Amino acid sequence: MTARTLAALVVAGVTLLVGGCASQPTMQGDLVIAKQGSFFVGGREVRSDKMSMVPTVTAAGTIVVDQMYVRYQVPPSAKRFPIVMVHGCCLTGKTWETTPDGRMGWDEFFLRKGYGTYVVDQAWRGRSAWNPAAINQVKAGAAAPDTLPTLFAAGQEPAWAIFRFGPEHGKTFPGMKFPLDAQAEFWKQMVPDWFNALPMPNPTVPSLGELARKLNGAVLMSHSQSGIYPFQAAALDTTGIAAIVSIEPSACPAVTSDLTPYTKMPILVLYGDYMELSPRWAPRLKLCREFVAAANARGGKAQLVVLPEIGIPGNSHMLMQDTNSLEIAEWLSKWLDGALRTGG
Incomplete structure (x- = not known):
């Protein structure tokens, strides 16, 4: 790419074309990134004499856990x-990257919209380390089985309904827009x-709050x-939290809690479709409505x-x-631009 071409892209931005349908934007053109990298936030050292059960690896040692991995562009x-x-649950930062059927993820979309994107792996998930000592203690006979940490994985069968x-x-809601033809790729996440x-x-x-402050x-x-x-982080310290966008939250703050922190920044709580058809999600929607009103x-x-109440039907939990993920992202980017410009 020539310097002139690069300058033109930076000045003019990425061309927004319409693809598939009138409401589904497709961004094309070279992706221009000024900087990218990765780092960790938080973490603490723990020492155990049961860090390993592999004969060739020393059992005793010190590791770092509780850190949150961050990849940025x-x-x-x-x-x-x-x-x-x-x-969310049972997933990693892959959630925001290329979709299971190979389309642009939200990390790239918002980057093209001019936002720096910082994609995290929660503590003890993905590239954020976990502590094997409690498991090794039981395997070595040094601790009772009931001391094992609670670990779970969401099977495809129950996750189907959870993700709506x-x-x-095996049964789908009418008009549901998750790309089921690519579900094999989704389950790998x-x-x-x-x-x-x-x-x-x-x-x-606390790592989210620390990161928000680090980014000013x-x-x-x-x-x-x-x-x-994000609400829990704001309850600890609102410094650095410019806005909260909570997508399909499994919980919102209780209306009986101190709501003062949540009056200091614009907040969006966003849900998809079929909420009232789900015994799991309908009560959560009700409680979040009550929180927003309070x-x-x-x-x-x-x-x-x-x-669906604003004319975008068919969306799953994912x-x-x-x-239509880019249609939603386009709507969300406009909401963010307005909320951050006016403070809500």
Whole structure:
């Protein structure tokens, strides 16, 4: 690429074309990145004499756990506030990357929109290390089996309903837009989850606040299990949290809690379709509606949006991977631009 071509791309931006349907944007052109890299936030050292059960590896030693992995990309002339993207249960930062059927992920979309993107792996997930000592203690006979940490994995059959692909495994909701032809690739994203073995708040929570402060301000965008994390981070310290975008949160702050922190930044709670058809999700939507109303009654700038109510139907729990994911991202980028410009 010539210097003239590169300069033209930076000045003019990436051309926005319409592909597939009138409401589904497709971005084309070279992706221009000013800087990228990765680092960790948080972490603590732990020592054990049962770090290994492999004969050729010394058993005793010290490791670091509770750290949160962060991979970032920043475009030229980046907007003031970057977006920190936090995945949900049984997943990693892959959630925000290339979709199972090979389309652009939200990490790239928002990068092309001018936002720095910081994609994390929660503590004890993905590239954020976990502590094997408790398991090795039991294997060595030095601890009782009931001391084992609680670890789980979501099987494809129950996850089908949890992610609202349909009411039960193998059945789909009418018009549901998750790319089921590529579901084999989606299931490869699933990983074991240590959530129930970790202290509260999850170590990821203070790390999110630390990252927001390190960046001198950031949008915290969470999903599902991590939906509550930005709120928990704000309850600890609102410094650096420019906005909260909680996508399909499994919980919102209780209306009986101190809502003061949530009046200090614009907040969006976003849900997809088929909510009332899901015994798991309908009560969560109700409680989040109550939270938004209570926060606004105290002077907050919170908004709850259910996509079919604004004319975007068919979305599953994994709406950032659905076939209309870029349509949603385009809507969300406009919401962010407005909220960050006006403070809500």
